Amino acid sequence: xxxxxxxxxxxxxxxxxxxxxxxxxxxxxxxxxxxxxxxxxxxxxxxxxxxxxxxxxxxxxxxxxxxxxxxxxxxxxxxxxxxxxxxxxxxxxxxxxxxxxxxxxxxxxxxxxxxxxxxxxxxxxxxxxxxxxxxxxxxxxxxxxxxxxxxxxxxxxxxxxxxxxxxxxxxxxxxxxxxxxxxxxxxxxxxxxxxxxxxxxxxxxxxxxxxxxxxxxxxxxxxxxxxxxxxxxxxxxxxxxxxxxxxxxxxxxxxxxxxxxxxxxxxxxxxxxxxxxxxxxxxxxxxxxxxxxxxxxxxxxxxxxxxxxxxxxxxxxxxxxxxxxxxxxxxxxxxxxxxxxxxxxxxxxxxxxxxxxxxxxxxxxxxxxxxxxxxxxxxxxxxxxxxxxxxxxxxxxxxxxxxxxxxxxxxxxxxxxxxxxxxxxxxxxxxxxxxxxxxxxxx
Amino acid sequence: xxxxxxxxxxxxxxxxxxxxxxxxxxxxxxxxxxxxxxxxxxxxxxxxxxxxxxxxxxxxxxxxxxxxxxxxxxxxxxxxxxxxxxxxxxxxxxxxxxxxxxxxxxxxxxxxxxxxxxxxxxxxxxxxxxxxxxxxxxxxxxxxxxx
Numbered sequence: 001x002x003x004x005x006x007x008x009x010x011x012x013x014x015x016x017x018x019x020x021x022x023x024x025x026x027x028x029x030x031x032x033x034x035x036x037x038x039x040x041x042x043x044x045x046x047x048x049x050x051x052x053x054x055x056x057x058x059x060x061x062x063x064x065x066x067x068x069x070x071x072x073x074x075x076x077x078x079x080x081x082x083x084x085x086x087x088x089x090x091x092x093x094x095x096x097x098x099x100x101x102x103x104x105x106x107x108x109x110x111x112x113x114x115x116x117x118x119x120x121x122x123x124x125x126x127x128x129x130x131x132x133x134x135x136x137x138x139x140x141x142x143x144x145x146x147x148x149x150x151x152x153x154x155x156x157x158x159x160x161x162x163x164x165x166x167x168x169x170x171x172x173x174x175x176x177x178x179x180x181x182x183x184x185x186x187x188x189x190x191x192x193x194x195x196x197x198x199x200x201x202x203x204x205x206x207x208x209x210x211x212x213x214x215x216x217x218x219x220x221x222x223x224x225x226x227x228x229x230x231x232x233x234x235x236x237x238x239x240x241x242x243x244x245x246x247x248x249x250x251x252x253x254x255x256x257x258x259x260x261x262x263x264x265x266x267x268x269x270x271x272x273x274x275x276x277x278x279x280x281x282x283x284x285x286x287x288x289x290x291x292x293x294x295x296x297x298x299x300x301x302x303x304x305x306x307x308x309x310x311x312x313x314x315x316x317x318x319x320x321x322x323x324x325x326x327x328x329x330x331x332x333x334x335x336x337x338x339x340x341x342x343x344x345x346x347x348x349x350x351x352x353x354x355x356x357x358x359x360x361x362x363x364x365x366x367x368x369x370x371x372x373x374x375x376x377x378x379x380x381x382x383x384x385x386x387x388x389x390x391x392x393x394x395x396x397x398x399x400x401x402x403x404x405x406x407x408x409x410x411x412x413x414x415x416x417x418x419x420x421x422x423x424x425x426x427x428x429x430x431x432x433x434x435x436x437x438x439x440x441x442x443x
Numbered sequence: 444x445x446x447x448x449x450x451x452x453x454x455x456x457x458x459x460x461x462x463x464x465x466x467x468x469x470x471x472x473x474x475x476x477x478x479x480x481x482x483x484x485x486x487x488x489x490x491x492x493x494x495x496x497x498x499x500x501x502x503x504x505x506x507x508x509x510x511x512x513x514x515x516x517x518x519x520x521x522x523x524x525x526x527x528x529x530x531x532x533x534x535x536x537x538x539x540x541x542x543x544x545x546x547x548x549x550x551x552x553x554x555x556x557x558x559x560x561x562x563x564x565x566x567x568x569x570x571x572x573x574x575x576x577x578x579x580x581x582x583x584x585x586x587x588x589x590x
Contacts, residue, residue: 078558078561078562079561081562081565081566146565208561212557212558212561213553213554213557215461215465277461277462277465278465278468278469279465279468279469279472280468280469280472280546282550340554344551344554344555347551347554348525348554348555351525351528352521352525355521355524355525355528360524360528365528367529367532367547367548367550367551368547368550368551368554369543369546369547369550369551370547
């Protein structure tokens with residue numbers, strides 16, 4: 001890429017920018033959980049019900065989209081060596097538009113008012129559009145096209161495709177356009193959202209993060225280089241074939257191929273993890289393990305269904321797949337990630353400020369583990385795991401288990417928020433300690 | 444082992460430091476304090492030597508060539524200072540057989556080291572190799588001679 005660009009190495013955004021995203025996301029998890037609790041079985045019987053669509057988008061945009069955008073503001077400077085341009089003002093604007101847009105979209109599904117959908121389309125379109133623009137500018141300037149950078153670039157294209165189709169579908173709900181192949185377009189929208197955007201982004205981060213922080217061997221070059229590209233090509237081919245040439249059933253065969261490729265990601269990651277040089281276990285690893293196990297389970301379910309072995313006694317496939325991928329896979333991984341990235345950023349910004357204002361000694365900056373409360377983190381893991389198990393039951397017997405699932409999911413998200421807020425509270429206290437110390441010694 | 448670029452030599456150094464870090468952390472995790480003190484001390488020595496190679500040889504050459512004092516090397520020196528603060532906490536913790544204190548600081552150190560190394564390996568070292576291409580052999584020799 002443009003090698004004349006001189007990268008500066010101090011590109012981390014202010015702590016407040018990723019934090020805006022990280023502290024908002026769990027609140028959408030609380031809202032989604034409470035809605036499931038109030039709606040009961042209605043929330044989990046069909047993927048086409050307005051209630052299910054509202055809850056799904058609170059989780060995918062409000063929680064996952066929010067977290068991914070926040071994480072990218074922080075991770076792009078390190079992984080790609082180039083910051084998001086204007087992150088200080090772009091960050092809060094994107095955050096505001098995503099928050100507003102997610103609430104409006106959920107409100108649109110629940111109320112059915114066309115004007116609310118139009119508001120949602122405008123907010124999310126501009127919010128994600130702006131984010132895609134600045135992320136693309138950062139990635140274009142990136143020095144090194146490592147496999148992580150390639151995966152992240154393709155993930156951003158995946159986000160673009162997801163959003164464009166999503167806007168088109170939302171306009172259908174507002175009555176502005178009349179979508180002919182609604183079901184197929186919806187499938188393409190969610191395939192790009194899961195496999196293209198979230199899946200590739202998580203893979204791209206794993207290629208980099210697993211060797212760094214777990215000290216595993218690197219993913220083999222042929223795998224990490226070809227994985228994102230193969231996924232992207234299969235996904236694009238399937239979408240185009242299904243839309244323009246083949247009846248969707250035949251084209252659908254390609255989708256299970258994507259599932260198998262994702263399935264490969266799991267044994268590779270577990271193998272690498274088995275050979276890691278670090279031997280210390282912690283809670284983030286458990287979250288990561290749960291996420292991978294669920295991903296593998298979903299791939300197996302795909303295979304079972306493809307072989308025609310899906311039994312009518314089992315829950316509807318689409319709901320099971322969606323529930324497991326969103327709640328079991330993506331939310332587990334991002335939940336674990338938050339317990340590392342938020343304490344680290346708090347420590348980093350405190351330590352950086354202390355060194356600049358006071359120098360060595362003076363105020364002691366608590367380390368990452370002191371900033372978090374381990375027992376509370378462990379209980380949140382317990383709530384998350386319990387919610388996941390009850391979700392499995394709720395898809396099987398919605399009339400019995402959907403309310404307990406909603407309640408557990410809301411509690412788990414609320415505790416996650418509290419645990420993160422506690423880090424920020426301690427950050428603020430130490431930060432004012434640094435200010436006071438500097439004032440006293442300036443006299 | 445012979446290396447032909449700064450990026451190769453210094454990245455191999457990072458790998459070595461990572462190995463020693465993992466060994467010390469694992470001894471502390473198992474509560475083998477005798478071993479832990481020895482492992483930490485060799486990790487600390489090798490890290491310190493690596494930081495000095497940068498601060499005493501590579502950064503000054505880079506600064507002289509680019510005329511940049513407040514640029515990338517300034518940020519890197521700042522992060523080195525943050526690491527040294529953590530070495531100190533870890534050294535105290537290992538001396539007092541304080542397991543949770545050590546593991547809290549070492550986890551934090553690992554995070555700062557890894558994002559620091561990633562910036563050096565992907566950006567700074569390749570820049571140094573590029574800018575000082577005619578002097579790389581001389582620089583490699585100087586680096587090997589630093590005690």
